[in-house]
Amino acid sequence: MINCELFTCDAATKKLYDKAKKERIDTVWDRALAMQPQCGFGEMGLCCTNCSMGPCRIVKVSDDGPKAGICGATEDTIVSRNFARAVAAGSAAHSDHGRDIALALYHATGKSSVKDEEKLFKIAGEWGIKVEGKDASRIAREVAEKALSEFGKIFGKLLFLKRAPHKRQNLWDELGVAPEAIDREIVEVLHSTHMGCDADYRNIIRQAIRAALSDGWGGSMIGTELSDVLFGTPAPRKVEANLGVLKKECVNIVVHGHEPTLSEAIVMAAKDSELLELAKKQGAEGINVVGMCCTGNEIAMRHGIPMAGDFFQQELAIVTGAVEAMIVDVQCIMPSLATVAKCYHTKLITTSPKAKVPGAIHIEFDEQKGLDIAKRIVKEAVMNFKNRKGEIYIPDVKSEGEIGYSFEAIIKILDRVTNSFAHPSGTVKPLVDAIKSGVLRGAVAIVGCNNHKQPHNSCHVTLAKELLRRDILVVTTGCGAHSCIKAGLMSKDARKYCGKGLATVCELLDIPPVLHLGSCVDISRILVLLSEVANYMGVDISDLPVAAAAPEWMSEKAQSIGLYAVASGIYVVLGVSPAVTGSENVTNYLTKDLESVLGGRFEIEKDPVKAAEKIAVHIENKRKQLGI
Numbered sequence: 178m179i180n181c182e183l184f185t186c187d188a189a190t191k192k193l194y195d196k197a198k199k200e201r202i203d204t205v206w207d208r209a210l211a212m213q214p215q216c217g218f219g220e221m222g223l224c225c226t227n228c229s230m231g232p233c234r235i236v237k238v239s240d241d242g243p244k245a246g247i248c249g250a251t252e253d254t255i256v257s258r259n260f261a262r263a264v265a266a267g268s269a270a271h272s273d274h275g276r277d278i279a280l281a282l283y284h285a286t287g288k289s290s291v292k293d294e295e296k297l298f299k300i301a302g303e304w305g306i307k308v309e310g311k312d313a314s315r316i317a318r319e320v321a322e323k324a325l326s327e328f329g330k331i332f333g334k335l336l337f338l339k340r341a342p343h344k345r346q347n348l349w350d351e352l353g354v355a356p357e358a359i360d361r362e363i364v365e366v367l368h369s370t371h372m373g374c375d376a377d378y379r380n381i382i383r384q385a386i387r388a389a390l391s392d393g394w395g396g397s398m399i400g401t402e403l404s405d406v407l408f409g410t411p412a413p414r415k416v417e418a419n420l421g422v423l424k425k426e427c428v429n430i431v432v433h434g435h436e437p438t439l440s441e442a443i444v445m446a447a448k449d450s451e452l453l454e455l456a457k458k459q460g461a462e463g464i465n466v467v468g469m470c471c472t473g474n475e476i477a478m479r480h481g482i483p484m485a486g487d488f489f490q491q492e493l494a495i496v497t498g499a500v501e502a503m504i505v506d507v508q509c510i511m512p513s514l515a516t517v518a519k520c521y522h523t524k525l526i527t528t529s530p531k532a533k534v535p536g537a538i539h540i541e542f543d544e545q546k547g548l549d550i551a552k553r554i555v556k557e558a559v560m561n562f563k564n565r566k567g568e569i570y571i572p573d574v575k576s577e578g579e580i581g582y583s584f585e586a587i588i589k590i591l592d593r594v595t596n597s598f599a600h601p602s603g604t605v606k607p608l609v610d611a612i613k614s615g616v617l618r619g620a621v622a623i624v625g626c627n628n629h630k631q632p633h634n635s636c637h638v639t640l641a642k643e644l645l646r647r648d649i650l651v652v653t654t655g656c657g658a659h660s661c662i663k664a665g666l667m668s669k670d671a672r673k674y675c676g677k678g679l680a681t682v683c684e685l686l687d688i689p690p691v692l693h694l695g696s697c698v699d700i701s702r703i704l705v706l707l708s709e710v711a712n713y714m715g716v717d718i719s720d721l722p723v724a725a726a727a728p729e730w731m732s733e734k735a736q737s738i739g740l741y742a743v744a745s746g747i748y749v750v751l752g753v754s755p756a757v758t759g760s761e762n763v764t765n766y767l768t769k770d771l772e773s774v775l776g777g778r779f780e781i782e783k784d785p786v787k788a789a790e791k792i793a794v795h796i797e798n799k800r801k802q803l804g805i
């Protein structure tokens with residue numbers, strides 16, 4: 178059995194892991210232990226299954242054994258192909274999310290279906306869509322059409338690339354990595370890495386970069402921006418977090434996955450008076466909707482719905498015995514949920530034709546009948562309340578934090594300071610001033626998942642605290658955000674972890690030192706913020722004293738994010754190595770050589786304290802180069 182003291186720093190996780198063991202439920206940690214030792218070929222990226230002559234694997238640990246695949250593919254070719262395919266899959270996931278949001282906007286009718294008209298008009302302006310004489314719903318449809326054409330247009334580059342600093346755009350053009358159509362970039366990775374096609378690792382990574390950029394500056398950005406148009410641009414608000422947000426006396430519904438279309442409808446349905454009445458008739462005090470993983474971020478930011486937990490807590494939510502339904506859509510949904518749910522009364526409800534799980538109930542979601550379907554799903558949960566069995570245990574562990582710092586919200590906060598000094602509003606000037614003066618040394622994005630190869634939550638939290646004490650502001654998304662809010666880092670009280678400079682900035686702006694920017698697709702908000710700062714300073718993103726870190730990442734999406742961040746000029750520290758170490762050339766290319774090409778590079782550092790040290794050195798170097 179696992180000593181969970183060593184595997185997580187989160188109190189609720191420890192308590193529920195103990196319950197799971199008592200009830201003989203296997204969790205992600207138990208399966209990881211059973212998996213040891215993991216395949217060394219796979220871990221180094223040296224196994225190829227791209228054709229049926231394989232699988233082929235390259236032996237590195239001794240002089241004996243194959244040094245090339247049956248077709249003659251070298252370790253460089255095999256490793257880079259595997260990496261590129263992972264990036265393409267990650268880009269596909271984010272981008273398909275973006276496409277679904279664009280489709281939802283396209284089908285949305287009526288004026289009330291647009292929650293942020295200002296953003297709608299802004300995007301329309303950026304994309305050359307005339308707005309005069311048209312109502313919001315017509316403009317929304319035209320914006321949605323244009324967004325949808327970004328996936329398959331025949332000619333021209335992605336429209337959102339224009340948001341990047343000019344120097345960055347020119348560099349992408351020079352290098353031939355400016356993406357054209359999102360689907361095409363992903364298809365080209367799959368084609369060029371097909372058996373007997375591209376064998377040059379640099380060229381394979383070049384195409385992977387195009388696919389990754391089409392995620393960050395394409396699919397993800399469309400996902401974020403059009404979600405804001407449809408559901409509202411987040412603004413700061415307080416929420417509670419961790420599994421202690423479940424309520425014993427209520428019907429508990431956990432919404433888990435990524436796309437806000439489903440979760441928005443569930444949040445609305447749970448307020449329906451008939452369903453509330455029905456819940457009371459079943460003996461419940463009410464209906465308690467909580468969010469998990471990125472869905473948790475989405476509905477927390479827009480509705481103040483509690484953030485129940487991160488990727489590694491999904492099974493444990495069911496282990497409480499208090500969850501009537503776990504409703505999922507796409508991405509990061511462990512298939513094990515069906516097995517765990519069977520041991521309790523929980524109904525696992527899948528909703529996307531792209532993500533069905535054997536053993537789950539499937540109720541397909543359709544945005545056009547969104548509320549009706551959501552009510553049906555919520556009713557399933559309500560009627561399940563009386564079926565609770567066994568011990569109900571909700572750990573009394575939760576924290577509170579401030580979330581919802583969209584780019585627009587940050588600008589509004591900066592305006593408060595700007596206005597008090599009678600400077601022009603709507604700019605990042607106060608932020609730039611703080612960086613230039615050195616009160617703030619720089620900023621780091623801590624993003625990504627959980628991974629059994631790293632202690633759960635503690636890498637995110639340790640890294641964040643190490644940065645804060647060095648006067649480095651932290652922004653966060655995804656499951657990194659869950660870690661930080663659970664550890665209390667999104668409360669104003671967390672200023673106690675900051676150096677003097679950062680504490681002063683936080684006090685002046687009345688913000689916590691770790692800013693929540695949203696879900697995984699919302700890393701595009703960070704790209705927008707960095708571009709704005711770089712443009713204001715007249716430099717490129719790669720010149721800024723900033724970095725990114727994914728200390729506990731696991732998904733293919735994280736590999737795409739990492740690569741688009743590097744290609745945008747950012748130093749990216751990974752706590753878990755991607756499967757590239759089987760090729761010295763590919764590893765060196767990603768962790769060293771790319772810096773001279775793109776201004777960004779990967780660093781692999783498992784230890785969060787050492788990662789913080791490396792990031793601080795990088796930030797100070799950038800400051801020196803800027804002469805500040």
Ligand code: SF4
Binds near residue numbers: 228255372
């Ligand atoms: Fe082996 Fe080459 Fe086929 Fe890969 S593509 S499985 S290396 S023969």
Ligand code: MSK
Binds near residue numbers: 508
């Ligand atoms: S949900 S991709 S585990 S951050 Fe976006 Fe969390 Fe990673 Fe999924």
